Amino acid sequence: MSHSSPKEQRLLLIEKVLLLKSLSIFEETPETVLAEVAEILEEEEFEAGQRIFNAGEVANCMYIIFKGEVKIHAGDHTLAVLKENDFFGELSLLDTETRSASATVLGESLLLKINQEPFYELMESRIEVAKGIIKTLCRRLRAQNVKSVQQSNK
Numbered sequence: 001m002s003h004s005s006p007k008e009q010r011l012l013l014i015e016k017v018l019l020l021k022s023l024s025i026f027e028e029t030p031e032t033v034l035a036e037v038a039e040i041l042e043e044e045e046f047e048a049g050q051r052i053f054n055a056g057e058v059a060n061c062m063y064i065i066f067k068g069e070v071k072i073h074a075g076d077h078t079l080a081v082l083k084e085n086d087f088f089g090e091l092s093l094l095d096t097e098t099r100s101a102s103a104t105v106l107g108e109s110l111l112l113k114i115n116q117e118p119f120y121e122l123m124e125s126r127i128e129v130a131k132g133i134i135k136t137l138c139r140r141l142r143a144q145n146v147k148s149v150q151q152s153n154k
Contacts, residue, residue: 011066013038016112019066022085025136029128037129040118044111052103052111059092059099060116068109072101081106090133093119 016038020026026034041064046052052063055074063070064087072080072088079101082088088103093116105111123130 010110011043011112016041019064019085019112023064023087024139025087025090025132026129027132028135029126029132033126033128036122036126037114040122041112041114044113046105046109046111048105048107050105052105053089053099055099055102057099058096059089060096062087062089062093062114062119063103064112064114066110066112068111069106070109070111071104071106073104074101090136092116093133094137 013035017031017034020029020034020037021031026037029037043066046068052070053059065082065084067084069084070082070086070088071078072082089099091097092099093114096116119129123133
């Protein structure tokens with residue numbers, strides 16, 4: 001995994017803001033606040049087949065896919081294949097539980113990483129950021145509840 005230093009960053013601030021604005025988690029967040037979120041994003045490049053994290057590891061960051069595809073899996077069982085403008089690991093911004101699944105890149109990828117500590121600091125001063133993540137988590141929880149009810153009715 002190659003970690004880009006600030007000098008090596010390839011994306012412009014405006015590109016990061018536009019990407020953030022396209023995500024459901026930040027759709028209602030003003031651009032001025034998104035610029036602050038963009039400032040804490042770290043660019044990470046991955047080679048095809050490279051593991052981002054393993055199930056069971058302590059989690060403290062979220063990822064956004066700028067370029068490439070990521071497979072979320074439990075062992076050999078694929079749970080999801082995520083593409084550009086998808087994000088994963090958002091629960092890790094709120095707690096430091098262990099990862100419930102592994103993530104592996106399928107092709108050369110550029111991911112944007114948000115670490116928990118700077119995100120906490122941003123949430124303290126920007127309520128819009130906290131609201132966005134809460135709404136996203138509620139949507140996912142509702143979808144999971146519907147799925148559970150449908151499976152129990154079979």
